[in-house]
Amino acid sequence: FTALAREITRRKPIIVVKSGRSGAGSRAASSHTAALAETDVATDALFAQCGVIRVDTVEELFDLAMAFSHQPIPRGKRVAIVTNAGGPGIIIADACEAQGLVVAELAEATRQRLAAFLPEEASLGNPVDMIASATPRSYRAAVESVLADPGVDAVIATFVPPLGVRQEDVAEAIVEAVREHGGKPVLAVLMGREGLPQGLAELQRVGIPGYRFPESAVRALAAMHRHRLWLERPEGSLRSFPADRDRVAALVHHAHSEGRSRLSEVEVMEVLEAYGIPVAAHRVARTAEEATRAADEIGYPVVLKALSPRVIHKSDVGGVRVDLRDAAEVRAAFQQIWREVPERAGIPPQELEGVLVQAMARGGKETIIGMTSDPAFGPLLMFGLGGVYVEALRDVVFRIHPVTEVDAREMVGSIRGVRLLEGIRGEPPTDLAAIEEVIQRISQLVADHELLHELDINPWMAYAEGGVAVDARIMLRSARS
Template identity: 60%
Template sequence: MRSEKGFTVSLLTSYFSPFIFPAVHPLDPILRPKSIAVIGASRQPNTIGWMILDNLLRCGFCGPVYPVNPKAAAVHSIPAYPSVRAIGKPVDLGMIAVPKEHVVQVARECVEAGVKGLVVISAGFKEVGGEGVERERALVEVVRGAGIRMVGPNCMGVINTEPGVEMNATFAPSMPPVGPVAFMSQSGAMGFSVLDYAESLNIGISMFVSAGNKADLSGNDFISYWRDNPHTRVVLLYLENFGNPGRFVELARDITPHKPFCVVKSGRTGAGIRAAASHTGALAGTELATDAIIAQAGAIRAQTVEEMFDYAMAFANQPLPEGNRVAIVTNAGGPGIILADACEASGLVVAALSPETQLLLRTKLPEEASVGNPVDLIASAMVPSYEYALNCVFQDPNVDAAIAAFVPPLGVQAKDIAEAIVRVNARYPNKTLLAVLMGRQGLPAGMAELQKANVPGYIFPESAARALGAMWRQRQRRERPPGTVRAFKTGDAAVERILDATLAAGRSKLSEPDALRLLEAYG
């Protein structure tokens, strides 16, 4: 069993997983199903119905899989069924990958057969407008009338790497490594690309959901589910719209004291808002409102997907810092200065090293080295100097975390420096350590060493500083007592009159006098 700083799952937890996390949640038939029917399973390679069935079998799903294809006796050498009702056995999850015209009828058949949850891959619904809007309304009516839950439509499926489930019910090319990060993406294609990127960073995934149009289940439902999921320690969302912002804030405020929760919200510009509307039928909203919602929720907003995974890499692999005092150890002045600026900008404090620590550093480092903070080992620094300096700063009671930055000089390989950083990381399991390996020389080998030992590695100093700043904010959030959201009494009739008059006048925005009257109605 590896260090708790990593994201491995113990064999004991895996064995007892069904007992410590019993299947009682309404989303379990979708995220932890015991059996799956693939409706639209195809014998034609590289079609969606073929790939979903292939992934379920190849990635080792732990329950029975039933292909449904009225024109085939077998698919992937497994007996096929002409309909869901013909299966005659309990089915938890129905994966629907049929032409859009047949989806609603197939959903009805699933309900009649007792299927407990649906994932609708098929597109051609709200996102295309016109008849698609009515088609989606009819689909939701079927699902909600039966009291079951649905992911999609217009999505790419779901993944659960949990031992005992091991479900890849998508057409993603590979199963991500097991880990503590749950990720929901409103865009399926974006989700697949990000899964590939996460794997390149050695970030393990607990669950992945491609939400699509969010006609039934939305990000709010998955936030609630992952709040108590023992295999999930970090929650990531890529959103094009919030759906129900009030509910989002309520659920996020419940999860953020316990688990880091990071959001990328697209549709920030006029062009992005228009693109979101045509992609998943999403109304993206304004940036000011988005920032307010995320701040009130206590979540962390990342401006880019890359930034979100910079944060995820740190959260998944290192303990939260006890404080915001950071030591910087580098072999070049420039990166040290950039790190100092970036740390301050991220809410961190460049620690004042104690006189004792500075004396220890001076006894072993070259005369030209700077023993303040940043600790500049100078370009000729070799591996022993790096390791010694990191040991010294971590022994200083004024230091809560450290960032080690390396620019490859002649004679020293990034891999060797990475190995030294890894050794220090193992000696101080309760300290937060991030690394920056700059330049292309030896970078892949150095990053590989860091990833194997669960030390977050970054290419640029600013990325590491922002990630550490996010960790410090999460620490503060965890220790801050929960606040209360003030409830306002409202004169409902007055509010209705103001809004009705605005709409009757053909306006979509309130005038300043009307806005003031609206605020007055809310007290």
Template identity: 45%
Template sequence: MAQQNADRKPDLHPFFHPQTVAVVGASASPGKVGHTVLTNMIGAGFKGRLIPVNPKGGEIEGLPVAATIAELPRGLDLAVVAVPRRFVVDSLRELGALGARSAIVITAGFKEVGKEGWYLEQEIREVCAEHGMALLGPNCLGMINASAGVNASFAAGQPNPGSIAFFSQSGALCVAILDWAVGANIGFSKFVSLGNKALLDEADMLEYLAQDTETKVILGYIENVEHGEAFLRSAEAVCRQKPVLMIKSGTTAAGAKAASSHTGAIAGSDQAYEAAFRKCGIIRVQDVETLFNLAQAFSAQPLPHGPNLAIVTNAGGPGILAADDCARFGLNMARPEQRTVERLQAFLPPYAGFYNPFDIIGDADAARFRKALEIVIDDPMTHSLLVILTPTPQADVEATARAVVEVGRRRTDKPVFCCFMGMKGVHAGKRILDSAGVPCFEFPEPAVQSIKAMYDHFLRSRRGLPEPFSMERDRERAARVVAEARAKGTLEIVEFQAQEFLAAYGLPTPPTKLARSSDEAVAAAEAMGWPVVLKIASPDISHKSDVGGVAVNVRNAEEVRRTFWDITSRAAKLRPEAYVVGCLVQRMAPPGVKEVIVGFKRDEQFGPLIMFGLGGIYVEVLKDIAFRLAPLSARDAFEIVREIKSYMLLKGVRGEQPVNFEALERIILTISQVAVDFPEILEAEFNPVLVDHDTAIVADVRMTLHS
């Protein structure tokens, strides 16, 4: 809980497992929120003391009513506040004075409606923080803990107890999902509508649910994270214990802020969330259907201990589709041992498929399915099993479903999934599988996708913590460059100014010299050797190519003089307000080098977002980019380089030597260190970084400071 003092952080056990609950604003009129909350608590089978609060007194639903908050017992565990907005602050203040431990504010009309509501929300936050009272909302649906008989919400329907926890910023989405889950017989351990998150937020939910013995898998829908560091800490801790699956909305570029660098233009909010989820181990999904497909898989089946999937099917076509999905999602088709093939050949028809996918033919009955499943799942090369059934006339769907359940129960160390294709003909079999906790899908793709997600989680859960990267650097020397730019009132540090900064971090650069005249340019070129590159040197011109400020492959003194005057005069004409210092003279890179870009942009929620991809002027067009959040580990640098689609170009094609990956990864780790060392740098970009089989050098650099 980022806003509250850590030593006053409320205990959420009374919130989720209350013994005394008050409904402030309870109503005797059906249809009103205060009435729905009260009847939901009764309908959930709450065993503790439930107290309606209404100025009229009397009884509601057979329960004695407290006319005022002052009549409530001290130390109340939970108060559900459903009163008009103008009474919320005073109600919470009275509850705090009575020592109430937690509150849910259902009432809307706070920061979501404008300035006045924002100030009211700050006030209720401060009141609850002052009294150490956990606060859910305002503007929320409420909370459900079915196993404790608590439904402190105004949602319709009572979900069953289960092992899936769900929290959401959207109350409307909560209503829809709850209705769907009740119809699909999906149970929940906890169900929470976060609302405006005045105090309790995603980080608090993750921290509590990590220790919740009733929860096996955690689901979330988020629109924004306001306290990124707290979120990352909580998520990293819980993802090492339990799978966390999330939908993040608002993924388009419509809300992205304009930025001055390639990195800034490309690295939007969605990339930051993607990198944040990856860093802490959250599994991101794109739609609600996939969210619950994965949730059911994680909650019901053991994790696969390897990537090998075996497919047993009574239909060749669906088996081939599943094999295609296996390749697409990055799993392996299990290669059976010879003993397995021989055992299958001993009883299957001679025209069956004895190699994965195992096609046991359309006339397979339940007994044939059972025997094939037992043999295939026993093979040590099988890590997970997918059973595909189509309702042929010979198929006994219900008996086959029972066979799948029994085979799976006897071999609980390997996950078993089903795809019973069809609707009416397979409905009874699906019901048997669902009740036994065997995930059953209509098509192979979501089954394979679920197995892949579970295997990825298995790998991550067994991976040790990344070793922190440390490097020698002269931070004071680099800080002087930043201070000098500040003193001059500039927000950009361009290439000719940044040479000292690069040297302070030991970053390799091509021989470079600032020339203030054409004579100095010739002398510099002759000293470093032909050919050379000339670049405009101006603190006011960051995109050199926009003013024709770069010339490559300059081969003699006459060309240097002519190019120097061409570049500087063109810059003066196109950018008359710019102060032109002269030109940088730089040794030309040898033939065969490849250009990549390394940069970072500081995200408001999560901090520095490191970017790597194909470099040069085409980076914004091709957008073959990978992202990570700083600080990076050596493993992060290794992975980010190999994540881009053009990685094979770096690895070498048609006899080319691979680039020096170690040198390239060192530059990526260095820019991560720069991002950590200098929070005043908003964006930084090394573009291009020239890399070949021998080395990697930073050929151009630009940094933008916070205003």
């Protein structure tokens, strides 16, 4: 599907109604197609990578199809709005902004052309509000004027019928304007019931999409603009990085043969390092003396973390000590972990395998880079704001594996909090290119080792130059899967 959709959408759009967004819808879908609720995220990711346009309703499907079938794709996102009532014009302007379109700044020459035939009470800005006295002749002249403006990429003309002006006459005026000055998409909104069928029929006769509600026209135009962006999007390619595949394969297969479902924290760091992903400096200590010696070698401050396959959430059982600044603090923290964790975690002392001594990451921005396996779509790669923000904000984006450099760039740029990474209020921007590279390295890691089921780097501490993996986990496929 992916390869075929990418080929087709380069020539013509594919518009899809995909049900199952809600939990109830997903459960209903599962009874027929064995799909799972979580696959909706995968569906959106797949469509984004294939240029497929997703809609939520059959009505929206036909609204978009009508525009795509009869109008040219806009060259840009600048929209001119022509109306005879202020309310609908403002609604369209607001909807344009919400959909990623821009209300065009009309050229002075265009404003002068409009002033030549509109009354003084009219607004010569954008929206062009011709007020209720506008005639069909006014509509034709106004649409012609904005179509001729080089700063306008598309036009939405809306009409609210006052007494004495027929819908079909205004529709015919819009048709004449487009006939004389074509080349840019024009969509019309006819409001009110009187004469609506005749007006819509006149528009459709020559292929001008006619809508009853302003939002419908804006959604259709926004979809056309997004399709233009897809057509201009480079296809991208898969990068290949130097990696110690054999080392990771041996490690993963050994853990799998032991029936383990996860790698230890030390093993995870070894896997990441084998694929060129920087990790925080660390040592394993089994005595207080080893811990202080490791901290001296790494440099203060350091973090101590309990190491046990039975302890998943270390902080909950006192298994993490942070910001340790000298040997005395390290020794005391080690002894506390060794004394408290077995009791609080309910494990025998011998199952506490040691303590990880790790350099404490300072500054930077916390992000998350990960992978999860979808039962229908396979591996999904994820990026977003990390640390405490993951569960609180859920500001993450997914893409289907494998991920090209273009996919990785879009992932980083698509999260809502990207401005935090770009630098605000004088803060230096983080190294977005380094994040994109790590995403691609994870994509290669997943491609090389099919036993990997889940992977989280949280946080990936992003700095102005480079970054470092501070915490990470890898889950393996079960022997039955």
